[in-house]
Amino acid sequence: xxxxxxxxxxxxxxxxxxxxxxxxxxxxxxxxxxxxxxxxxxxxxxxxxxxxxxxxxxxxxxxxxxxxxxxxxxxxxxxxxxxxxxxxxxxxxxxxxxxxxxxxxxxxxxxxx
Amino acid sequence: xxxxxxxxxxxxxxxxxxxxxxxxxxxxxxxxxxxxxxxxxxxxxxxxxxxxxxxxxxxxxxxxxxxxxxxxxxxxxxxxxxxxxxxxxxxxxxxxxxxxxxxxxxxx
Numbered sequence: 001x002x003x004x005x006x007x008x009x010x011x012x013x014x015x016x017x018x019x020x021x022x023x024x025x026x027x028x029x030x031x032x033x034x035x036x037x038x039x040x041x042x043x044x045x046x047x048x049x050x051x052x053x054x055x056x057x058x059x060x061x062x063x064x065x066x067x068x069x070x071x072x073x074x075x076x077x078x079x080x081x082x083x084x085x086x087x088x089x090x091x092x093x094x095x096x097x098x099x100x101x102x103x104x105x106x107x108x109x110x111x112x113x
Numbered sequence: 114x115x116x117x118x119x120x121x122x123x124x125x126x127x128x129x130x131x132x133x134x135x136x137x138x139x140x141x142x143x144x145x146x147x148x149x150x151x152x153x154x155x156x157x158x159x160x161x162x163x164x165x166x167x168x169x170x171x172x173x174x175x176x177x178x179x180x181x182x183x184x185x186x187x188x189x190x191x192x193x194x195x196x197x198x199x200x201x202x203x204x205x206x207x208x209x210x211x212x213x214x215x216x217x218x219x220x221x
Contacts, residue, residue: 012164023161030154037147044144072157090160 004028004066013077025071032067036060 005024009015042048042056065071074085076092084093089105100108122138129136135145168182195201206212 010164012162019161026154026158026160030158033152033154037150037152041144041147044142044147046142046144069153069157074160077161 001064001066004064014080016080018082019075019080022073022075025066028064028066029069029072032063033069036063036067039063 001024004027005020006027009020011019011023013019039056039060043053043060045053073082074087074090075082076085076095077090078095078099079092081092081095085091086093086096089096089099089108091099096105099105101110125138126136128134135143137143137145168180168185172180172182192201
């Protein structure tokens, strides 16, 4: 959402709307994580009064969806793709292949057997 | 040989003190596992590489110095060649009449 987005772009990789959105979600999640964890703690703690726990549940469910870690998706840093992204290299399969063949990724080489 | 419950509880208490865990003999759900979790935010937020200084930034910071920008020079050369061939962008239309010159002709 626009209220969370940084005024100035601080990304150095491939940029498109989806990458910016995902980046914003990551930063918002980082900011709100302590609050979320505190609410989660209250919810899981059975020694607290039931009313408090229910209120915490409500509050957690009413937080903005950008504060939710499940909204975050790993995207390709070279092409912004969201599918088939290899986590170790943060690249989608085709960009990984191109960069590996070019020798840009240390320790990766083509094998054949 | 059965050991008295109070002895076992004492042992647990000492264990908890040594390993710095919470003593919870009744096994109540206190949600401590949430508090033990590490915060994932910083690692998740680091995923995309951040902006580094570009040639444009250098130029802005030191306007007195000349900074060689190879890509920009190449682009300008390319555009210059296209213009010389007469393949450049069309002139901006000044009046409404000029811009409507070809408006009617496109219909077939």
